[in-house]
Amino acid sequence: MPAVEYRISKRARHVRITVYPGGTARVTVPQRLSREVAERFVEARVEWIQQAAARMKHLKPLPVSGRRAYLAHKEEARAIITECVHKWNAYYNHPFTRIAIKDTKRAWGSCSYKGNLNFSYALMFLPSDLRDYVVVHELCHLREHNHSLRFWALVAQTMPQYQEHRRALRHYVL
Secondary structure: OOOOOEEEOOOOOOOEEOOOOOOOEEEEEEEEOOHHHHHHHOOOOHHHHHHHHHHHHOOOOEEEEOHHHHHHHHHHHEEEEEEEHHHHHHHOOOOOEEEEEEEEOOOOOOOOOOOEEEEEEEHHOOOHHHHHHHHHHHHHHHOOOOHHHHHHHHHHOOOOHHHHHHHHHHOEOO
């Protein structure tokens, strides 16, 4: 079983188990409960914790997270990502409305029907080839708002190795 860290919380209402990238686990325990109750809770869920830790073991956490990190890196990310968008859009020449940098929890990027390109500030911490892949992916959604064969053919025009990039991106966690 992975190492389990216990944390007492004044605000928690229930015992909660969180497994992080790398496979570490944290148990948040409401202040009103005893450690023995929390340990029994964990013992009843050992198998689930082991499975979750095995799934999370290969994931790479980003070096930053949280609102403070977002505010500190937002403008730097905007400059890097805007440059990347313009570089790749020189090939595609898709009109877009704006580029927004956000503190997303699940998606590296998105594209709206209005032509807005949205990107996570965390893209700046990815290797440049994966950052380029995310930008190209969202640029192609300006023409094809789906994941059809036409969409992937459009991506492949500039990223013939896009499938490798998709696989590699799964190893990083927002």
